[in-house]
Amino acid sequence: MSETEHPADAGVTEVSELDEDDRLKPEFVRAVLDAVEDGDVERARDLVEPLHPADIADLFELTGHEDRASLAHALSGLVDGDVFAEMNDYVREDLIDALEPQEVADLAAELDTDDAVAIIEDMDAADQREVLRAMEPDDRAAIEEALSYPEESAGRLMQRELIAVPEHWSVGDAIDYLRHNEDLTTDFWEIFVVDSRHKPVGTCQLSWILRTPRGIAIADVMKREQTLIPVDMDQEEVALRFQKYALISAAVTDASGRLVGMITVDDVVHIIQEEAGEDALLLSGAGDGDINEPIRDSYTARVRWLIANLGTALVAATIITMFEGTISKMVALAALMPIVAGVGGNAGTQTMAVTVRALATNQLTRSNTWRTIRREIAVAMMNGLTVAVVIGTAVGLFYANPLLGAVIATAMLGNIILAGLSGVVVPLTLERLKLDPAVASSIFVTMMTDSMGFLVFLGLASASGLVG
Amino acid sequence: MSETEHPADAGVTEVSELDEDDRLKPEFVRAVLDAVEDGDVERARDLVEPLHPADIADLFELTGHEDRASLAHALSGLVDGDVFAEMNDYVREDLIDALEPQEVADLAAELDTDDAVAIIEDMDAADQREVLRAMEPDDRAAIEEALSYPEESAGRLMQRELIAVPEHWSVGDAIDYLRHNEDLTTDFWEIFVVDSRHKPVGTCQLSWILRTPRGIAIADVMKREQTLIPVDMDQEEVALRFQKYALISAAVTDASGRLVGMITVDDVVHIIQEEAGEDALLLSGAGDGDINEPIRDSYTARVRWLIANLGTALVAATIITMFEGTISKMVALAALMPIVAGVGGNAGTQTMAVTVRALATNQLTRSNTWRTIRREIAVAMMNGLTVAVVIGTAVGLFYANPLLGAVIATAMLGNIILAGLSGVVVPLTLERLKLDPAVASSIFVTMMTDSMGFLVFLGLASASGLVG
Structure with a gap:
């Protein structure tokens, strides 16, 4: 990266600790942790002292769960409220758990209300009470008021210090x-x-x-x-x-x-x-999707989604089962059917990603809903025609069976148009129902493109007289 | 939404034009466009005059391509540089195309360098030259210097006006x-x-x-x-x-x-x-994914991806073809195999979304690469075991065939672990190769989970003596 050539690029901390992308170098992180492990607190502190609070926070994030408490112990005093305010939620919780209520109260007292609230709001109720009891009455009142507002509301986010x-x-x-x-x-x-x-x-x-x-x-x-x-x-x-x-x-x-x-x-x-x-995380069902999240939480969030996905896959399997007779007469259908479902699913995901983004940024409103639906159907038809021609020709030639080519081309066209339609209509409907379109859309859209992909392809194969 | 009860929520413009989510109401947009269509320029201007520039920009975004020029004509004078600076790139290009170079030069002259550059940088070279020629020498020099920096660089983004x-x-x-x-x-x-x-x-x-x-x-x-x-x-x-x-x-x-x-x-x-x-857009191959993008551009971006996807689907189909003998002996395998591939694909997408996000936010660096890989494999094993038990039991009971249940459970476990591994290793490898992990990861991960899903399931079915 050419920016490292600039002497001016020293930035907030000295060049040697940060790589060209402004991240702490692994060698630096290693050096600090080695010093802590060797009991050389002096050296660890010398290394960390020049860092910006945001970089000290990063240091904790880059350190494994098991080493964080000893690192915090070695750096006590350097890890102030500003560092905590910059820290990833999960890493912060991890550290806060290791501190005494009085220490947490002291940290929070240094901060503006919003940052203090961010530290305290995730503690469990009993710890919260203890920390609040240890605070000055003024600070305490401000934080208690902030905590009285709903989570993720402006009241939690604001600071009371203003002019x-x-x-x-x-x-x-x-x-x-x-x-x-x-x-x-x-x-x-x-x-x-x-x-x-x-x-x-x-x-x-x-x-x-x-x-x-x-x-x-x-x-x-x-x-x-x-x-x-x-x-x-x-x-x-x-x-x-x-x-x-x-x-x-x-x-x-x-x-x-x-x-x-x-x-x-x-x-x-x-x-x-x-x-x-x-x-991206919600559409894939990855929950919070934070690499610092406890493994148990990641498991719970993701497995729920995979089980739901298993359900939609079973629906698709049931449809295939209905056509077992057709497949047994022409096993090539079994090899080809996942293509129709897979590419359709991909087309649906594209439209869905675009729609979810447009909804989230307030670009797609009731004023342009119909225009957007027409637009997405137009794109889907163009995509569908292109892919249908490619796959139809390839299959027709490979199997020397023009009817098979025509069947897969028609099924592909139909499924991609359906994918485009459901990719825009499903998120819009969820939004209208006041549900988060990013959370639930992909289960519905995938079910649609999978099931209908198999149904249309196998149904056409059966009805067209292609087999038996 | 309770916020509408607040008299204080009038915000920047009057309540009547904006809905509770701060978007222009469809009735308002309709009223403006009707006035323009009726030639009642006075009324259209009266309606739009009180709006914040950001809302006037929204008005153009919510108006169809075909009506934008006449709207701009009716509102001339109200649509100033600030409005253009707030506008979606595609809509702005659309409008700028309809203006004379001198008009664009006048608009740009009102703005700070960064906003003026944003307007001018997307014009084609000939138009750009004409606009620059129409500008004051000072403004022109500033813009020409900004344009000399690479696109999407700090030089394009900065303003020269400072203290x-x-x-x-x-x-x-x-x-x-x-x-x-x-x-x-x-x-x-x-x-x-x-x-x-x-x-x-x-x-x-x-x-x-x-x-x-x-x-x-x-x-x-x-x-x-x-x-x-x-x-x-x-x-x-x-x-x-x-x-x-x-x-x-x-x-x-x-x-x-x-x-x-x-x-x-x-x-x-x-x-x-x-x-x-x-x-989310890049992972799905939706390109820029802007609903204001010209349909042709959306088609080009997305179809390229679908064709690539078709390629990976053909690889999977080839693998299935290798097992046609096995399938013809037990057609139930054809119904079950998409489950293994599909749920595996989903698990891969989850891990990939998490990894891509962590890379983009600089949370995942060389310092914690191994820890993150170990973490994702642990989550994948827990997910895999859970899903394997569920599907294995269900299939074993439904088909009254414990060996079939064991085969699908084993294949599912293997595929979900593989999905987790590739979901974290593929984006990391792309990043190390200085490629954007969001752009190319999902093609590789999907190919892996599809192909291996079919291979492991059908291979086990064949090797286990389940069929024939």
């Missing part, structure tokens, strides 16, 4: 307020302007404040059209809004419209990535 | 500079501190500037550890850095380390979403 100023202030008032109040948060990108009932009336980017003379009223600088996030909004919806309106931060309001928190884009980026990336 | 200050300035100097220079950009979140050769030496959040007394040196406020983005870095890598280090903006440097531009998180969010979401 809100009254609408009658001038720019100068706001600057003085920021300068003279030591204990305000330092990480903010916009300030929120509120009315006397603490309802947001506008947002003001810091750059505008810096570019405006002190005497101007803040109400004349702020942007009045704002995207407000209701505190119970689902995090996926929050992520879509941030993306659509290119937000850096947004005000969170309670049921009565009062400002209760702020969400910043850096907390949303993880969600955008997770929500967009989970389609 | 850079010398390291010897005080906070007060920086504030005065911002206040007194009218033509500086207004959209920035951090300022970059540079040395005398214009190399970045630190970054300073605006909140720190606002919270610090004017007399303090900027060098004492800024953060020295910064994540610098080399101008030729691939956008996927840029997105991963923004995510890993929770960046709001980052300095882009050229080969000699000089500051040449800035990337802000709102431009990266789209990439994070696209890159994370494309796994």
